[in-house]
Amino acid sequence: MTTGRRAPGAAPPQWRVLGPVVVAALFGVVLAWMLRGSGGLAWVAIARVLADCVGAVVIGFAALPRLNDRLTVTWRPLAALAGVWFVAEFTVLVCEAAEIVGVPVARLGAGDFVTFLGRLSGGQIGIAILFCTGAIVCYSALAFRRPDTASADLVLVFAAVALSLRPITGHMSQQMFGSVLAAIHALAAALWLGLLLAMVLVLRTRGEWAATLPHYSRLAAPLVAVVALTGLINGVVRLGGLAPLFSSGYGRILLAKLAVLCALVALGWWWRRTWVRKAADHRVTAEVSLRNAAIEVVAMALAFGLAATLAVTA
Template identity: 40%
Template sequence: MAGGALVVAAAAALAWALAYPQASLTETLVRAVSDCAAVVALGLAAVPMLDGDRYRAELVSRAAPPLAASAGVWLLSELTRLVVAAAQTAGIRVLRLDMGTVADFVVATTAGRAGLVALAAAAVVCVAALAAPRAISTVVMLTGVAAIGVVARPLTGHFSDSALGGFAVAVHMLAAALWCGVLAALLLTVEHRGQWARLLPRFSTLSLWCVVALLAGGVLGAAVRLDSAADLYATGYGRVLSAKIAMTAALVVLGWRNRTMWLPAARAHRATAVVSRSRSVVELSMMAVALALAAGLAVTG
């Protein structure tokens, strides 16, 4: 967890540097933490659906504590992001912000209302992970609530005035969140070689569809947002996007390599749990960089 936090912080600093002076380091870092926590929460909420009826209850129980923790981090970071955004909109420092200004921001602005939706989603997931019955109906409900929270913010950003762009970024973000989040959930909940052998093939199928949707949504969103190919290096937004494209390409290559090498070994019980966790950590580290770059992209003017 500490290593993951360092990776996210370093990647957020990189995104800020690439976009400078069109982005705020504080806003980039807070958004990166919030987005990564939301992605992990979505993955932990959804991962029991990969397992069969015989083992699902055990996986739901194992996922509940880290789900509550990640949702708690998501809740706190969303609250921080809401306060920072209200201060920036009002043109004052955070320490001089009062509750009336925050309330006005939440009620009167699209970004504020979207932040409130994400905040509510994080709160529901956190409380339900601790108190709701650990049944498949709860799993489906929490997955849906977390998904709403994940896409609430992107729909009010750069693509708020474009229905096509908004749809593209929602598909892109949700696919990325499922791909990254479910792998993080496997790392946090799966211990034995037999569990990897059972769950990894199902994750591989899910990730393949996620990558297809992610690429389609990303290409469409970039086509709507960019005026020309020169924007990819001439603007802060374009430079962050270029870095994100490069990281996504590396992730696709690594994912395909894991699909052709790690997956057959895990399915045949030839890959130990240690090997599976190590491969997951490497892929998740790259995913964390991509998510932090995406957060930087979202706050770049």
């Protein structure tokens, strides 16, 4: 006979949303590959979108108490997520090394991989990212044992550095202020997705949604504006005109990403007029808030999938 109670240590039911989020992110990668129209499926994009999404959740978990001072950092799931992030970033490194060497991932030799890590900037950046993610894993594991003396500030710093390192050394770094714009774009996107997904995974009651959602809604508007503006500047600089928007794979992926972003802006506007107001007045159940937030994070994950392929498209 079942009691309906959750077994000790079992994941809460809202963690099931991670399944649709992963599917949407991978679909974004596949859609971008189809829009690109040339070359094989970029396996590095798959690894990268998973790393970007998990990294966003990590920074979201660490920043969530800043939206609601009654919340505390949940260190155990944060440590587990950081561990997944570490593995995903290592996978990105392996995929990048195989791409540089020109062999399938399964045939990448240990010597070639070590050479990539030690002599090429991409490998050295990857080592720095692994150091940051590894530091988050270790600190979160220790903080779980001593939560009273732990602070999320260190996690925020290491997560911000890890999320910024790869974008600031990409193609935008060759332009004036390009690295700064790339870092701002990556961090704004990570906070936009990460905070809302952390809310889905952490918030349990109508009162918690009422106290947290309005603060997120006010923060989301400038975050979206920053993502849109920096992404537009990046695309214009990269393409050098309007014609490549339709004639190049990069341009078509950028248009798809812009379309998803516009849809998310429209959805956010509608949520702010309906859901957010009712939630703030305690007139929406936690289940409804969970469902609405899940819909939005799945759409965001689709945009992240497009962005991951865009980042590795020449």
